Amino acid sequence: MTAPGERTRLLVIEDETHLATGLKLNLELEGFEVDVAATARQSAQFLVRPHVYGAIVLDVMLPDLDGFELCAKLRASGNYTPVIMLTARNSPHDRVRGLEVGADDYVVKPFELGELLARIRSLLRRRQWESDAAARDTSSATLQFGAARIDFDSHEASVDGEPVQLTQLEFALLRYFADHPDRVLSREELLENVWQLRNYPNTRTVDNFVLRLRKHFEPDASRPVHFLSIRGSGYKFSPLPRSS
Amino acid sequence: MTAPGERTRLLVIEDETHLATGLKLNLELEGFEVDVAATARQSAQFLVRPHVYGAIVLDVMLPDLDGFELCAKLRASGNYTPVIMLTARNSPHDRVRGLEVGADDYVVKPFELGELLARIRSLLRRRQWESDAAARDTSSATLQFGAARIDFDSHEASVDGEPVQLTQLEFALLRYFADHPDRVLSREELLENVWQLRNYPNTRTVDNFVLRLRKHFEPDASRPVHFLSIRGSGYKFSPLPRSS
DNA sequence: CCCGCTTTGACAGAACGGTGACAAAACATG
DNA sequence: CATGTTTTGTCACCGTTCTGTCAAAGCGGG
Secondary structure (H helix, E strand, O other): OOOOOOOOEEEEEOOOHHHHHHHHHHHHHOOOEEEEEOOHHHHHHHOOOOOOEEEEEEEOOOOOOOHHHHHHHHHHOOOOOOEEEEEOOOOHHHHHHHHHOOOOEEEEOOOOHHHHHHHHHHHHHHHHHHHHHHHHHHOOOEEEEOOEEEEOOOOEEEEOOEEEOOOHHHHHHHHHHHHOOOOEEOHHHHHHHHHOOOOOOOHHHHHHHHHHHHHHHOOOOOOOOOEEEEOOOEEEEOOOOOOO | OOOOOOOOEEEEEOOOHHHHHHHHHHHHHOOOEEEEEOOHHHHHHHOOOOOOEEEEEEEOOOOOOOHHHHHHHHHHOOOOOOEEEEEOOOOHHHHHHHHHOOOOEEEEOOOOHHHHHHHHHHHHHHHHHHHHHHHHOOOOOEEEEOOEEEEOOOOEEEEOOEEEOOOHHHHHHHHHHHHOOOOEEOHHHHHHHHHOOOOOOOHHHHHHHHHHHHHHHOOOOOOOOOEEEEOOOEEEEOOOOOOO
């Protein structure tokens, strides 16, 4: 989603230049980063990175493509960024249509900025809740990958049923990897979160512990598949390596 | 959320008996299971199991407690079930207030059943998307163009599904291109922002890396469509080349 | 004091990035 | 159209940086 410290990015798709720039200005005052596209075609260039936006504000009336269709296309292409439709019309039929093509909310022009803001915030908040809830679900006390089974509660680990002795820190590192699978983790991030910067150990420490995890869990420690080095960046834990 | 085969359960909190039973009936015809509470107090008995409901329809005017307050309480207690507010009043101020206490949507009486249904479905659908996305991976920073898929968080890239190995700098350059699509970027700008002027490399370095991106991602590296040279100026990244 | 765990330093091997040379293409000029 | 000039494409080489690995030095608890 959005990295800590980074500001939430919004995309406004609106052809009336006045309204668009006014919106951009006001939203930026509220702490968002805002990109503006005047046409559906133009919006495509912003959507090559599908998940950078926290929400999209979409005018229904565009010169080249209907807002409903654009929204439907977006959803069809697997982009589930929250969408707020902006329209002059206010018939129940329109509202229903907007929701049916996958919009999340519907604001009628003329609107108050405060209301639009509240709706944006509401959508962002809900998304936050959902992902928090999902994170809670997935972080369980046990971990399995390859031939390894780890139980963090009882501090027991095994490979192919054979018990393996792990130290405190090995468990801690493993758990951090398990909580952030398939993501490159820098040595600094690991030192902060696993070592909590106790007397600032240097980065070779991390290397050594990864080495030890490899020795414990990799079928072939010289050709790791689960604990991968990403040169220049850090390490990545891959519970389900490619081609398996 | 809801087990497969099981029907989605809704909670309607509404004191006007007519409206409540009418709603229950209609929603059941649409395939939902519906519980009805006539007062805030009574709703508590249904909410002892916080996560059984797919959504809650909440009248703002209740005999014992304000709907806004009830919603705020719900959220404070850690219940993030989607809430649709139902009200006779329709001022922007009310709508904003509803959203601020954590409601997800707002329907004004009198309303069409179709619209309420669309809104309920919209909320359920979004929740489904979110949990899908979370299951896949906490929707990560990703880029798509042509046959290429790039995930910056896991440092993975592929063309037509075939994995492609990229180095640190290749990712960094690609990311800068992706953040500034369809804009001419001078070599100097790229050196500043991607290389951060580490020991001031010369401009041939940039050429080399663009060459490498072309080899990785262009269908025909000798006739680039995504990574274009702009003679005398620099390079331009075009995620959606014309005639496509 | 002993023992196990953690941290550090050293070294080697591998991967990566930067450079310059030359070729090819684009452009300018007459 | 021919020619010279500038810009970009392309390649292979080499120094630098990064990681794997080991052994020895710290550190702390019993």
